[in-house]
Amino acid sequence: MQTQAELNDVKTAKPAGRNYMLQLATVFIGFIIFGFSENIKGPAIPRIQADFGLDEQQLGTLLSLNSLGYLLACSFTGYITRKIGIKWVSMISFGSMVLSGVFILLSRTYSLFSASYFFMYIGNGMLEIGLAILGARIFVRNTGTMMNLSHFFYGLSSIVAPMIASGLMSVSIMGVTLGWREMYMVMLALAVIPMIPALLGRFPGDDTVQEDRISLWMLTKDRALWMIVLLLTFGVISEMAVGSWLVNFLEKSYHWDQTAASGMLSIFFLCFSLARLFLGPVTDRIGFILSLMILSGFSGLCTFAAIVSGEGGAFLFAAAGIGIAPIYPTVMAVIAKRYVKGSDTAITFTVTLMGVGSVIGNYLIGAITSGVKHIFGAGTPEGLVRGLQAGYSFIGLCALICSAVSFVLYRYLKKRNELL
Template sequence: MQTLPQTQPVKKYIPLSFFVIFLGYLVFGFSENIKGPAIPKMQLEYGIDELQVGFLLAINSIGFLLACSFTGAFSSKFGIKLTSLLAFGSMALSGVFIYFSTNFELFSVSYFIMYLGNGMLEIVLAILAARVFTKNTGFMMNLSHFFYGLSSTAAPLMAAGLMGISFFGSGELGWKGMYLLMLSLCIVPMIPAFFTRFPKDTSTVENRLPIKIFLKDRVAWFIIIILSFGVIAELSIAGWLVNFLERSYHWSSAAAASMLSIFFLCFMVGRLLLGFVTDKIGFMLSIIIFSALSGVTTILATIFGPSGVWLYAVSGFGIAPVYPTVMALLARRYPNGIDAAITVTVTVMGIVVVIANLFLGALIEFFKQMFTGILGAEIGLMRGFQAGFIFIGVCALLCSVFSIVLYRYLQKRNEIM
């Protein structure tokens, strides 16, 4: 009697590409959000005002935008592995340039290089996640961005702590040394990226969505607008909150960094937990509800003053699922043109963020100058920051409003996602 060979149980494993995505978002969060505690120190060292800070952030967003514009085509030609290695490598190298920057101009160039790497990494991770996460897309997108929230939570506290550390009696590490140390972490995800075989685009050339067709889709432009307002709200709070609390409410650097960490803690929890909600109630309803929550709490936190600062943390919970949910929405609507869809969406979003950074810096400076002449320098600075944070809250509300418009449009066409 012939015995049948015993079948071995299938071993479950996590592909190395998962590690690249998760570690990639982890270092992305560090690079993006160590600037909060560092900006006041930059201003002190280089003697720059709020308008110049806004200009710096805008110039860096141009670097991010430039990278987004060519990364999709570059990865299609040379492969996503090489593109990811270049992204991580340029970010690590920018830390060296920042450390040796002797003036504001050289620092701006170094920061620009870091944002080039950030932009490349943004596109690489988005494309890779869309190819890898083919099941439970909403949850997996939010889970991968959870790692961004995790590092973002730790980043302000780590940045504030590292800046005050002394090494071998040679003085404090400072904000430049902190950037060098934190950006060197980008070397870590290069290891799995080097050894893994990334999934390729399985769609045929004939079936791929041309960029011209994408640009003619009204839904695509609504998605771009929604994402832009959501990202403005998210990045602006991360960039300005510590400066606001230190200079207007006279919080210590450690306390202000802790508050930003609490914001990102809620942000992280939001991305971890709300992924389930997104898959349950749908992509559009999730964006409508949670971006509105973020907008309302941001405005209330600003109106209530020091007693309402905790509401900024709640706004982090609300704005958290917007970006990954929009990415999931793109993956669902444009499965055969995800590279083009992500490239165009993130590039146009980058243009809007550049304009918003300039406008926000100018808005803060305008109201600061206006109220300084009436109420004095201290109150003027506070009113300037408050005007800026009202604008941030309005951006989150506009994200919700445009989501409602898109929801109704899709509902009429029976295309709700």
């Protein structure tokens, strides 16, 4: 028996009318902005590293510490959503990203930059949780397809983000060349755009009574949810690390210039976005869990093949995007279908723990790179290349672990006739 709140949600979620278009605009444009904020850092990182004199381990530490802002936001966004509604959570997250761009522009010391970056990740975390909750509420049919389609816009902006970032950092205005600080300010200012449909739209689910929600305590007793946390964590580490490390890897291992390295990152995100555009219906047809197992395994194998084959196999780094792209949206589809009355709580729980893993993962990539580099000679070209190869191998290993956990989850759910 459906509650009146649930009936209202379904009515609001029907794919017709001005309000639904505003909901879709908030989600789709929101993911475009999210893709910009996450992936303009690839070309900027070597410049940030040079400006502040950071080695690879310090760089990994910076990325992991700033991910704590993301993790902090994940931990409280679900609670705030229940208190003030998804509309105002969206407004706050977009606004904080605009403000962080101003802070980054003004940061002239490492401490101020770290604080500004930390603040940006808080906005990112709030935005990711907010968009995931909104998607779970409005995509009541063809969930895998719609989740992947919405995340396709993340991939779409990620294709052009590195090229736009590189282009902006080479633009001269009145004889002054823009740097990475100015680039961040310009790109993050675009977050003003999705604030318009977020302000004008009405959003479903905020009026669901507390008694109808699944409690966090009940969710933690579900073994399947813990496996979902694990596979999402390793999948996202593998996905997000590419934006942080691929340009660095290609520039320092193969001596590619900034344009070529950024271009390969853009090709990765082209494969990434096309996979989300076209593989969503496949996940609906063959099943979410089986899709996760196959696709993450493909990504891990591509990554290792790229490292082993050397510069000639660099295109395989981009091909890995085909497999890793559907992981996050497909997991969100699993949560939306499995935990209908507690999707906001399940998403917050899952993504928060995923954030912990991402912090550790970013640190490990930097630590592995630095450690292996010192083993083979910190000041030698061979040491640098071996270190970068070891660090990037960890990215591929995470994708394979994601596939293995998906296999365990598949068997667990199949025995209970609960496959999705």
